[in-house]
Amino acid sequence: MAREIKVWDILTRTFHWSLVVIFFIAYVTGDEENLLHIYSSYIIIGLLGFRLIWGIVGPRYARFSNFIFGIKPTLVYLQSVLIGRPVYYLGHNPLGGWMIIFLLVSLALTSWTGLELYANEGKGPLATTTRDLIPAVQANGKEEDQDDERLARENEKGNEWLEELHEATAGFTLLLVFIHIGGVFLSSWLHKENLVKAMWTGYKTPPDDFKAD
Numbered sequence: 001m002a003r004e005i006k007v008w009d010i011l012t013r014t015f016h017w018s019l020v021v022i023f024f025i026a027y028v029t030g031d032e033e034n035l036l037h038i039y040s041s042y043i044i045i046g047l048l049g050f051r052l053i054w055g056i057v058g059p060r061y062a063r064f065s066n067f068i069f070g071i072k073p074t075l076v077y078l079q080s081v082l083i084g085r086p087v088y089y090l091g092h093n094p095l096g097g098w099m100i101i102f103l104l105v106s107l108a109l110t111s112w113t114g115l116e117l118y119a120n121e122g123k124g125p126l127a128t129t130t131r132d133l134i135p136a137v138q139a140n141g142k143e144e145d146q147d148d149e150r151l152a153r154e155n156e157k158g159n160e161w162l163e164e165l166h167e168a169t170a171g172f173t174l175l176l177v178f179i180h181i182g183g184v185f186l187s188s189w190l191h192k193e194n195l196v197k198a199m200w201t202g203y204k205t206p207p208d209d210f211k212a213d
Contacts, residue, residue, distance in 0.1 A: 004203040007090055011054060012062045016199055019047050023107070027174060030167075038118065045111050048104060061090070067097030074098065086190045088210055093187065099180050106173040113166035120159050 008016075022043050029037035055064040069077075074094040080087045087093070092100065119126035188195045191207075198204045 004205050005090065006202055007061050007204045008199055008202040009059050009062060010202065011050075012058065013199055013202055015047055015051055015054070019044065019107075022047065023173070023177070027170065030170065038124075041111060041114050044107060045115075048108055048111065051104065061092075064101075067092035067094075068101065069094035069097060081190065084190075086187075088191060088207055090204060090206055090210070096183060096187065099176065099183060103173065103176050103180065106169060106176055110166065110169040110173055113162055113169055117159065117162050117166055120162070 022040050026037055026040040026044060029040065054062055060066055077087050077089075077094040081095075115124055115126045118124035121127075184195050193205055
């Protein structure tokens with residue numbers, strides 16, 4: 001009978017599936033005036049904060065030290081995949097590990113640009129640190145009016161730049177998600193295991209010749 005080994009803890013699995021759902025909600029409600037988009041983005045930031053901590057103090061296979069590999073082992077794994085004899089990893093393989101890092105960084109950048117956009121409207125946790133808010137117009141002051149118009153144009157340009165960056169990082173994150181999904185199915189096929197099920201139950205069934213250390 002094939003042996004099952006517990007790999008993913010309940011908090012790692014909860015984080016993973018929660019992020020899947022919340023990112024989908026945030027993406028399809030991508031409007032800065034949409035409260036569902038805003039609050040789902042806050043949840044994503046909280047999830048990222050948890051994963052950062054859990055990647056340091058969590059159990060073995062949740063830690064960054066377990067799945068962040070150097071260039072050499074990553075290339076060795078890639079070569080093993082290309083020749084059809086992939087090296088088996090009980091946790092994340094080197095390519096999967098780097099994909100996780102790229103996703104977390106991309107999500108963090110998307111969240112930051114979104115917070116900056118919201119702050120330019122005088123809202124959100126970064127609003128008090130925003131320096132681009134337009135000062136109140138002073139009556140009967142031509143110089144003040146000119147300054148206000150200049151600041152308004154600068155603020156609008158800043159918002160346009162941030163909005164483009166926010167959309168770009170969100171789109172890049174979505175691209176990474178699709179690549180990640182493709183990698184999961186490819187890895188499942190190469191290693192003859194169901195990684196989606198494993199992330200749901202927490203258990204993996206390694207090959208018979210695999211020796212857990």
